[in-house]
Every structure is written in C-alpha cells, then in structure tokens.
Amino acid sequence: MLGLIQYPARLLRATKRQTAALALPDRRDLETIGLHLLLVGSVLLIVFPILVAAIVSTKQTGIVTGLADLVPGGHVVENYRTVLVDYQFGRFMWNSFLMATVIVTGKLALSIFAATAIVYYDLPYKDLLFLFILFTLLLPVPVRFIPLFQLVADMGWTNSMLAITVPYLASATTVFILRQHFLSIPSSIVETAKLDGVGPLKFMAFVLLPMSKGILVGVSVIMFVFAWNQYLWPLVIINAEADQVAQVGLALLEGDVVGGEVSWSLVMAGSMLTLLPPLLLLILFRKPLLRAFVIQQK
Template identity: 65%
Template sequence: MSLSNPTAYVDELTGENTDTDKLLVHLGLFTAVLLMALPILIALLVSTQQRGVITSPADLLPGSHMVHNYYTVMTDYNFAVYMWNSFVMSTIIVVGKLAISLLAALAIVYYRFPFKNLMFLLILFTLMLPVPVRFVPLFNIVTDLGWYNSMLALTIPYLASATTVFLLRQHFLSIPESIVETAKLDGVGPLKFLVYVLIPMSKGMLAGVSVIMFIYAWNQYLWPLVIIDSQSQQVTQVGITLLQGDIQAGELQWSIVMAGAIITLIPPLLALIAFRKPLLETFGVQQK
C-alpha cells in the first residue's frame, strides 16, 4: 500500500473499528464528566424546590421556587454580605501572595546570597506542615496582635505561599539568559526588570496562579470559623453551615442550603471559565 495517504494507512493498520473505538472513548468521557457533575446537578435541582427533601427519583424534578429560594438566601440569610466578605478576602490574598511570591522568586533566581538553596528548601518544607497544626500558634499570634474577628485575621496568615514561589521560580528559570544579560547591560535595576520584563513575560503564568489562589482562598472554611465570631464578618463557606442550622417546623430546609451552595460555587466557576487557558498552561498542559 502506498504511503501517499497516511490516514488511510493508519486506518488500515488499526482495523475497521476506528469509529466504534472513538464512540466508546467519547461515551466513557461523557459518563465520567456526568458522574463528576452529578452532585452539582442534584444540588441545582433541589435548590428549585420548596422543601428539598428527596425520597424518590420523582423528587429530583425541577421545582418552581428557584427565584424565591435564591432571593431568600441572599437577603434573609445575609449571603450577600458573606459573598462580599469572601470576595474581598480572596482578592487581598491573591494580590498579596502575588507581590510577595514575585519578590521571593526574583531573589531566589537572580540574586546570590549565602545558603540560597537552603532557604528555598525551607520554603518548600512548609508545604509538609498540615494547616490544622498551625492553627493554635497562629490563633495566639493573631489574638495578641488584636486582629481577632477582622479582615486582617482572614488575610495576613495566607499571604505567603510556597507553591506560588515554586511555580514562579520554575518559570523564571525558563526565561533566556540573554534577556537577563541585556537588561544588565542597559542598567535596568531589579525592580524595573521585574515590572517591565518578568511580569509581561509571565502574564499567562500569573493569571493561572491567580485563579488557583483565588479558589483556594474562596474555599477557606476552618480558619474563618475559628477566628471570626461575627456574622457580619463571616465568609460564604461558613455561611453554608449557618444555613444548615436553620430548622423550620422540625425540618432542615435543604432547598435553602443547596441554593446557598450553588451561589457559593458561582464565583470560582466563573474564574475557571474565564482563565481556563492560562490555568492549563500553568500546569503544563498543551493543547493543539
């Protein structure tokens, strides 16, 4: 057989079941995606019902109380305040982490100082410490500083990120050395080099890292639960727990709880959709 038509040659080698194999692969992928999205779909359906109690498959049909449930969550249960607090907290954490991580990665890659590799290893070592282990000393420090029940308590402990420093360090190492040498010959200082060279060349990486940090900050639950006792300062993840504590007529209002869960899911989902491409590039996923 002639190799002038490679596609036909490959089809002949793989047999006549090429279309069937592709169909099975797509069917398997669709099934996997459906199984992963099934809890969200169920929560969305329950949030449209009056009570949200599921006793049979027929109870999973869409209801007519969607607008009422979502309006009730946002107004009567102060979820608008929780959403705003979570957004402010996440934004401050993202901006602060980026600033600190950029400076740290700049120093680790382009500066020479004693025990530089040891310092980098110590930064990575912090990834091995479970977050709950740090809660007691962190709580004591925050309360001694007078930050209890404040936005400072929610944000300052999360401004340092070993993961972000590591990702930015690896990215900076991939930048050609000739660019660095040219900047030195032109007398460009370190901060100008960071602002006018590194950051423009790292827009995709920074966007991807920002999405990761935003979702991480948005999903914080245990630390806000410990350090915040005022509902006006609370965040959405704890707000869902507060919804579960509302019992009416001896029955938990699952439709209200699911409405709150769906509302909480929207901001990180929009961030994932908007910055999908840089996020994939951050993890080294190439699409052709």
C-alpha cells in the same frame, strides 16, 4: 521470500483504503467513540450532585426520595431571595470575595519578590533558603491552628479581615511555580538587560512580569479558588456573624432548622451561589490555568 506473492505496497494500501470505506467504522473510530462515551460518563458522574443541588434549590421542601423528585420546582426567586437577603448571604459572599482578593494579591506580590530574589540575586545559601521555603509546605495553616489562634488573638485581630488573610499570604507553592517559570526564561534576556543597565525594578515590571502573564493568571485562579474555599480557620477566628465568609455561612444555613427539618432547598441555593465565582473564573481563565499546571508538572 520464495513462494510468496509480493504485492506492491501502493496496491496494498489502496485495497485497504477501499475496504475501509465500505466496511463498518474501523478500530480507530470505535476507540474514539468509546473514549467519548467514557468521558461523557465521568463528566455526568461528577456533575450529577451539582445538578441535583441546582434542582433542589428551586423547590420548596428540598427532600429527594426518588427520581420523580428531580423535577425543577417554582421557588427559584423566593429561595435565592431568602438566602441572599434574610440570611445575609450576600454579605458573606462579599466577605469571601474580599478575603480571596486580599489573599491573592498579597500572595502574588510576596511570591514574585521572593522568586525574583531566589532566581536573579546572588544570595549566600540561596538553595538552603529555597529549601526552607519549601519546608513550610509541611506546616499548612490547620497544623498551626492553636499557636496561630493564640497569636492572632494576642494581636487583637479576632473578627477582622487581617485574621483571615495574613496567615495565608506566604505561599511556598506559588514561589516554587514562579521560580520554575523564571528559570525557564533564557539567561541571555536577563544579561541583555544587565548590559543596558536596566535596573531590577524596571526589569521586573517591563520584562519579567509581562513574560510571566500567563503563569501569573493561572496561579491567581488556583489561589483564588483555594482562598474562596477556606472554611475551618474563618469558623474558628470569626465570631461576629456579619464578618463571616460564605463557606461558613453555608454551615449556618444548615444549622437553621425550620419545624424540625433542615431547609435543604435554601442550603442548596446557598451552595449554588458559593459555586458561582470560582466557576466563572475557571471558565474565563481555563487556558492560562492549564499552562500553569503544565509548568508545575515539569
């Protein structure tokens, strides 16, 4: 270190602080600004189609050929009324809501029992059983379409709520997420309950489920959005228009050509309506939802 002038570290830090105060924003500030610009940019990119849809849903014709067309029109009430009343969209949405609610409730109940059994009971070949459940991930509903269609038709469920809900009740993903969460609960808590002679159902109702509230809400939101977005299976198995769900209803709107043209403003009004329930859930339950995803990553 000979020949170097050694400044005390404290002095150096003080000098740096002074220059920082006088000079332009330092690197860290620039990085933050850049990051935020990037975020705003990507959010706009993602939201842009939805914004366009929202604008179009207020216009009469709904054809967009240039930026000048992206001005809200005055047909809001008329368009949404036509879609909801004339095209029975209210009915479709109610069907969708029923379907999603039944799927979520059923899935949750089945998965809770399955995960509890896998984690807390000494079953022979437990790991193999769990592996088998995970294996069903390889066979989602679209892969099973033809045999499933045959089965549902044979059971006489066509055009019924059973047809669009029962095939979705078993969920390997939910069992997996709940299993991981149950495993993260300290075994001493389970053992304390055992020593007290707390029965399995009481344990589930008063200990396990309250301790899993967050994850259950998170998983339910994911499942609801998934169920709400079902399109292909209801399209195939439901023939009666009155029993149809919103996603298929949208396609029906599109197919309704007036004077040689698709009435895009009505289609977009329908899209905006379909978007609302999942959006509302996501906004309301964003915190438990994020937590559920974090667990899944683990």
